[in-house]
Amino acid sequence: MKLPFRLIATLVLISLTGTFAYQAYWLTGLYGTMTHEMEKNIHEAMRMSDYREMMLRIKKMQRENGQHGSVEVQAGYEAGSENPVVSRDIKDDEGNRLRKDTLAPEESSAMLRSDNGLALILHDQGSTQALAGFIQRGIHSGIDLFSSPDITVYDSLLTLQLQEYGIRLPHHLEYFRTHTTPDSSQVFVDTLGRVQSAGYLPSKKAVRYDYTLNMSLSETYRLTMEPVDGLILKQMGGILATSLVILLILGFTFGYLVRTILRQKTLEEMKSDFTNNITHELKTPIAVAYAANDALLHFGLAEDRQQREKYLGICQEQLQRLGGLVEQILSMSMERRKSFRLHPERICLKTLFPTLIEQHRLKAGKPVEVALDIEPEELVLTADRIHLSNILSNLMDNAIKYSPAKAEIGIRCRKTESGQVEIAVSDHGTGIPADKLPHVFDKFYRVPTGNVHNTKGYGLGLFYVKTMTEKHNGNVSVKSEPGKGSTFTIRI
Known part of the structure; x- marks a missing residue:
């Protein structure tokens, strides 16, 4: 409506x-x-x-x-x-x-x-x-x-x-x-x-x-x-002052009402864009997986081992991509439910990152170099494993998507003086303009990139990162400079 x-x-x-x-x-x-x-x-x-x-x-x-x-x-x-x-x-x-x-x-x-x-x-x-x-x-x-x-x-x-x-x-x-x-x-x-x-x-x-x-x-x-x-x-001083205060309150109230309506209108447009984007994002892996599976079933490619493994790999990759999209959407839905609960456990970061890095290298479609620096080496973090993996996966995925032909990513993990664990993910990509930084964690928001980088997305990744980090009683921040890259830092 x-x-x-x-x-x-x-x-x-x-x-x-x-x-x-x-x-x-x-x-x-x-x-x-x-x-x-x-x-x-x-x-x-x-x-x-x-x-x-x-x-x-x-x-x-x-x-x-x-x-x-x-x-x-x-x-x-x-x-x-x-x-x-x-x-x-x-x-x-x-x-x-x-x-x-x-x-x-x-x-x-x-x-x-x-x-x-x-x-x-x-x-x-x-x-x-x-x-x-x-x-x-x-x-x-x-x-x-x-x-x-x-x-x-x-x-x-x-x-x-x-x-x-x-x-x-x-x-x-x-x-x-x-x-x-x-x-x-x-x-x-x-x-x-x-x-x-x-x-x-x-x-x-x-x-x-x-x-x-x-x-x-x-x-x-x-x-x-x-x-x-x-x-x-x-x-009449008292009456004039009272009237002025009333008029100011009314003006502020009506102004706030108009601002709220404008924000609702903007949110409606963003939801419409999200629906179009997510529909496209969901259809793409389904269509690719369907075509690969159809080739195996009806065109005799299953007899050729090399071709079979190639098309099965395509199906698996697209299904993983589809699963990731569904997981984020479900996470956003669950976050609003009163029954939503985290399941914290002690996680050794040294064992968590290798799997994530390998997954992103396989689906990146471009050369990816990751410099992992964990100090101390046996640094342990108490968090929900699934959601922590999704948080880090979103940050790494953004770092790869907004990097040039070769993605160079730096991951640095430290323990702060306050006892929190700080994880910073850096890239050397396109960067984010200063006036856009306050909005990057808003729901459905995407930084305009013009015709330089036509990167797909639907504005949920960083919103998910911020929401889940706060659920862990932590916070997330960003530093960026156009043309020099960005650094996202979470503290949990």
Whole structure:
């Protein structure tokens, strides 16, 4: 079954893109909400600071009441008039009226019919904050008749209030009054006070926040400070870090998934190549042995002793080759079974190698010279005899196959300081490129040789060597240089 890699990769990419997009949308929405909330807090801080500043002035006026008498502020309608009137009575300690002031009708009307005035109370009674602002401006209109706002006190209160909301930024504060000519053709602005943080100079990106004090909307506090983006990002630091970690985990997971699928796809292709190769390898000895046997049976070659021995030798050689192939395949199958067991025994290497060397000389088809060096001469190794023979046979077979017209092989056996036995098989063949060395022990892997050496194989030999060596609690390594040969070393 072929893996639908393109479909899977497309679905993974769509899923990852969708996850990233949703995360970005959610974070953007959160950023917008926090920005709106912080700006709302700034306006609320300006309102609360104004209220507290006004309460401080009222308390101050109460303390001074014994010296200046009492003040009453009244609002209502005069008899027979449709215009609202606001008046104030100033009395002495004994209750005698000293002076009564009445505001002009247009000022009174502005107090009671401003844009955020009675209409708001009558039509939007649920807006508590707006109603509080309306009442606060109404109080201002009375209090400011006797005591002007103190911008220094207001600035101190505002700084504390902003800090309560986590806003610690240098700022610039102005208090100004606007008025127009009778025909409203010109607008005048009078700056009544200015305060700013030490050393602060507003930049071009600075943001202005206005808060209107009185009912006539003529007096305003203007707060200027840098954008709150940095504060919001700092507050979102934990969320952003968590989101980044999640995205990295997702990215790594999807990447690992794609990598696994690619490896599975590669493994599938390698298995397909292996099937084709092993089919060819199995068919060749069968076909040769069948042809030799057929010649002996049907063409009278059995009568000729020399021909008979020749063809029987061919049959035996091909059957040995076929047996070797089947043995490796069965070994790979058995290695995965839980019931697989080694049968270790003490093996004298001096008696093991001669038989192996002779077998490889007979089937090599080319001159083979083997230099065997065992030290000490009676070196003994504890291992499974069959699998150790197969391990060494694979290494020797590779050394012969990848050697030129004449194979020169060196076999060196030593005992290491750690007590292991080290067996190194060297050749002077084609060698292996450095970038291919990490893969030579992978299952089904074959080093590409181009058109220089068309050597048959199916990528199981070295995998078998590595697997069985590790089953013996040992390890295998390789050193190679293209054009100079290779050395495979096992330690058991």
